[in-house]
Amino acid sequence: MSAASVIRVHDLRIRYGTTEVLHGISFDVRRGEILGVIGPAQSGKTSMLRCLNRTLEFTPGARMQGLVEVDGEDIHRTRDVYALRRKIGMVAPLPVGLPLSIYDNVAFAPRAAGLTARSDLDELVERCLTQAALWDEVKDRLDSLGTKLSGGQQQRLTIARALSHRPSILCLDEFSIAIDPVTTMRIEDVLKRLKAEMTIILVTNLTQQARRLADRTMFLLDGEIVELATTALVFSDKPGDRRTYDYVSGIFG
Numbered sequence: 506m507s508a509a510s511v512i513r514v515h516d517l518r519i520r521y522g523t524t525e526v527l528h529g530i531s532f533d534v535r536r537g538e539i540l541g542v543i544g545p546a547q548s549g550k551t552s553m554l555r556c557l558n559r560t561l562e563f564t565p566g567a568r569m570q571g572l573v574e575v576d577g578e579d580i581h582r583t584r585d586v587y588a589l590r591r592k593i594g595m596v597a598p599l600p601v602g603l604p605l606s607i608y609d610n611v612a613f614a615p616r617a618a619g620l621t622a623r624s625d626l627d628e629l630v631e632r633c634l635t636q637a638a639l640w641d642e643v644k645d646r647l648d649s650l651g652t653k654l655s656g657g658q659q660q661r662l663t664i665a666r667a668l669s670h671r672p673s674i675l676c677l678d679e680f681s682i683a684i685d686p687v688t689t690m691r692i693e694d695v696l697k698r699l700k701a702e703m704t705i706i707l708v709t710n711l712t713q714q715a716r717r718l719a720d721r722t723m724f725l726l727d728g729e730i731v732e733l734a735t736t737a738l739v740f741s742d743k744p745g746d747r748r749t750y751d752y753v754s755g756i757f758g
């Protein structure tokens with residue numbers, strides 16, 4: 506694994522029952538980059554993400570084969586799967602707010618992990634909400650229910666929660682599916698800032714979002730990587746594979 510790689514995936518296969526949906530893909534994720542992952546529905550993007558933090562194993566019948574290393578450690582040999590999951594923050598397509606106050610949404614997981622001092626929790630909640638560009642809008646109503654926020658605010662709250670364990674890798678799965686374009690741009694700005702502190706994997710159904718944000722872009726199609734290259738090349742007139750051109754220019758997908 507190159508020193509620049511934070512994740513290395515080799516010959517990864519995923520099956521649900523007898524159906525294989527990822528067919529032996531290999532790639533690396535470089536420290537500090539935003540890796541965009543694009544591809545039509547059902548191409549295996551979400552399954553691939555859920556493999557990285559071993560949440561795929563919660564799905565009955567799901568099986569993975571192949572090697573996945575995070576910071577040089579084989580995720581299936583790790584002694585502490587909880588530490589792996591803390592290292593990799595996940596943001597789902599729809600906000601998944603807990604039926605708790607804004608404050609408790611962010612403090613929930615750190616409290617469960619043993620952080621109890623109010624001053625530490627206050628600091629952490631403010632830091633995460635600030636990083637998610639939500640602090641100014643909610644600082645005067647931290648005790649209100651998170652579920653009462655607008656959709657875009659709830660998605661930023663989800664990001665704040667994902668940041669509460671200080672992950673070094675942040676994965677976002679189609680985060681803008683249910684939010685308006687203005688909020689989407691706002692969160693894109695958040696991601697540009699977070700990039701200074703962490704590696705980001707951005708699965709997106711908006712190809713132009715990958716174009717705006719990603720250093721490199723992976724095009725996944727029917728469980729195979731068609732192309733993984735610099736975003737400039739993927740979105741150029743002459744990417745490495747004709748199917749990439751057809752997909753990013755809207756000829757199919």
Ligand SMILES: Nc1ncnc2c1ncn2[C@@H]1O[C@H](COP(=O)(O)OP(=O)(O)OP(=O)(O)O)[C@@H](O)[C@H]1O
Pocket residue numbers: 521526544545546547548549550551552553564
């Ligand atoms: N729990 C499951 N049980 C059975 N098959 C599944 C399950 N989850 C996903 N699949 C199948 O795996 C394939 C890849 O799905 P996946 O959600 O990983 O793709 P995706 O690219 O993220 O799609 P989308 O953009 O629609 O979310 C699809 O054919 C899907 O039907």
